[in-house]
Amino acid sequence: MNKKNDPLTNIANRFALIEYLKSVKDVNLFLIDIDNFNNINNAFGLEMGDLSLIEITRLLNLAKPSSSKLFRVNSDEFAIVSLDVMSSQKLSDIASSIISFFDQSEIYLSEEISIRVSLSIGISIGSGADILNHARTVIKELREHKRGSFKIYDPSSVFIKKQQENIYWINKIKEAFEEERLITYYQPIINNATEKIEKYECLIRICENGVLTPPIRFMEASKLTGTLSLVTKTVIEQSFKKFSDTEYQFSINITSTDLYLNFLEDTLLRSAKKYNISPSRISLEVLEDIDTLTEDILAQLNSLRYHGFKISIDDFGSSSSNFSRLLEFSPDYLKIDGSFIRNILSDKKSLTIVEAIVLLCKKSDIKIIAEFVHNKDVQAKVKELGIEYSQGYYFGEPREELQ
Template sequence: MNISDNNRKLFQSMSVLYVEDDKELALEVTDILSTLFKSVDTCSNGQDGLIQYTTQLYDIVITDINMPKMDGLSMSQEIRHINPNQHIIVISAYEDTAYFLKCLELGIDGFITKPFVLDTVLETFIKVSHSIEDKNELLALKKNLDKKDEDNISTVKNSTAFKSLLRTQETMSLILLNIDNFSNINSAYGEDYADSVLEEISKNLVTLNIKDIEIYKLESDEYALVNRKNLDTETAIETANFLVSFFNETEIESDEDIDLFVSFSIGINIGKGIALLNRARMAIKELREHTRGTYKVYDMKSNYMRKQQDNVYWVRKIQESIADDAIVAFFQPIVNNHTQKIEKYECLARIYDDGDYISPFHFMDAAKETRQISMITKSMIKQSCKMFSGTEYEFSLNITNDDLQMEYLEDYLLRNCERYSINPNRIVLELLEDISTLEKGSILKQLASLREKGFKLAIDDFGSESSNFSRLLEFDADYLKIDGAFIKNIVTDVKSQMITEGIVFIAHKLGIKVIAEFIHSQEVQDKMVALGIDYSQGYFHGAPSKELI
């Protein structure tokens, strides 16, 4: 295919991020891309690609699907969280309908299959490039027409102007304002009123006339205040404090008879490029872990950021473990307090890392954030059914909100029961406290159906957060596991004893058997027997192990 001069000129104005794990193919394609586009950056996996994406702005992202550490579709999804308007082209040898559907769901701009047909590749590049050009022309037209919208205040620039500023890679001070609970204003009073609130906020920011500050209205409920002359953090903090005080005392005026005050969560960062914006947003996320209506300076050494960095590590480790079938099942015995014999085991996931087996405490948050919980649960179901095939023990599996939301459990459990000759009544599903059954009728239906098939249900961590007495009204449980907070000091803490006695009394009245965790000494075990608790679990009876006792 011949490339017209206009298309060649268009290509030469655009920057590309290319992500491909096949080194030989990456070199070949990079050579082609470099002759077409203004600049091309290359990465060998989705994780590195996502990190590179945060360092600057790209017109087009081109990615393979199947890659180590993070696949192309997961990377594309994360990129879309950062920039919903990013143009993405997927290249893959896969022709599975599921991949096409996922690409459609993500709004992928182009899909190229391997092996390449050059004309098809060029057609895709031309189509996407013209789409970018059309969008830019439309934005320019809107700006020239000076239409009245929330961005149309003479001294408030829009998000396009802000992205252009970031593209210059100039170092600057950013004060990012995010309106607290703006969605509530939208829901309660409607979009027209919410738009008038944004316009009034813009007018107030302009009226303040803060020295050296440029104001940009970003998407939705964000404002960027940029200082390119003074890069001092203390100056940014002073400005943030002033804004907090001002809006705390300033009523938002409108034609509606509504008394409204707004507050902001504010992120502060000094830097350049897209990383400047992303880090300010991270500061706001960290702030909102604890409070709102104030500011937070981005600090890469904070506990929150260290946790995020740990999560990145564990996301990669989980993906590697799943790919290598290296999620390891451990089993902890549960003793019948009446017979003093082991009757059950709890199945616990571990990941092997640097010579040690790591508990879910370290990687569960990362698994939840990246929706990989179900892959871990499936691995545990398969390994546990295989381990207990040919035995008479009951065994319990931890089930999360994500597992039930994805609605795969019943079918997957039944298939493994059939494969390993396991009667469903030997499997106990421990419902973790993150399951919001009161809000999800579909989850209650699943639990009822699982119980009809013979699976038993246990309420885990009873007494903590949402795992409380309301659960006893929602569904019929077979077991109730008392949260360890009530057990660890029960020998000396009278309150723990009284609460535990109450739980045991109510559970037994309802025909529910009680399991106590964290049994760490003979004294605690004797107390469990005295309180009439049916089963005990803890290191006193046995640590989690890859083998059954």
């Protein structure tokens, strides 16, 4: 048996591709991924799926440039490699031609069954096995927006930079857990009636050599590595311990991942008992938009409310916020999206949106927290509107110790 030959399609396989890429320089690689190939297997069975792959191989051999080589990389992934010198326009023309060819080609699996397939093509140029990863990254970028299209790898694209940043933070979040460098910081929330600190929001940071990193930098990497729930559990443990000898209320940010894993109720109740803290002192801030709350998640949140925990909707007023879902759920607190508060004095639209939210919450008995209060004039306007709580650098930035 030839270890470098694919037994199903009888073309060179991934091992042959890697070896070939290492032996040549300045190649053009077209990575071809069959869109939704699993649908074929699910609808017609694996045998028909294999027949379609054989036919797709035949069509690719017809569509590819005559001087290029064809490889089967994975089950539904192929690569065309050309050594010809090509401009970006030429690369685009070839990819477009292959996609059009398949758009017009019928694949017959039997006398009764015929299908058409669409392809996504990632193109990369260069030397070595890395260009295969580059092409695969391009396909991931493509599929965030559409299928049945192509794209040339651009190392300066926002998507690529984000992927590189995620890799960096994946390593950093791993080190932070191992070295116990995840630290909770606390930002005061002011009761606008008493003008005193009544609550704190608990905010996680990574501390490295005195430099603090906010969660916006590493939460995506934490999600990718499956450590998001560990971040939440760290905040719960540290914050409950911090507030055990105080009378302050405090809020903890939770994500949909925490709710899907369904550990919050048990963890929170155990921590409340351990540190002798009444659940009524704790608000759980739902980070996702209100319209992402499924019936299962709503049931879980309502169960937490039954035990005494308060629920807060964060960043309300963003474009995807759903007022009808808000009324259906009726949280205890609502945080108005900080961008509106920041611009409340200079932007009439921001003021109008805030006024509408305030009116809705007053009629629904929902307490409001204004974030991003950064000066006395904004605070004066917030109080004038009847907003119950304020939070922002005007009152204090997040700190490791309570003010």
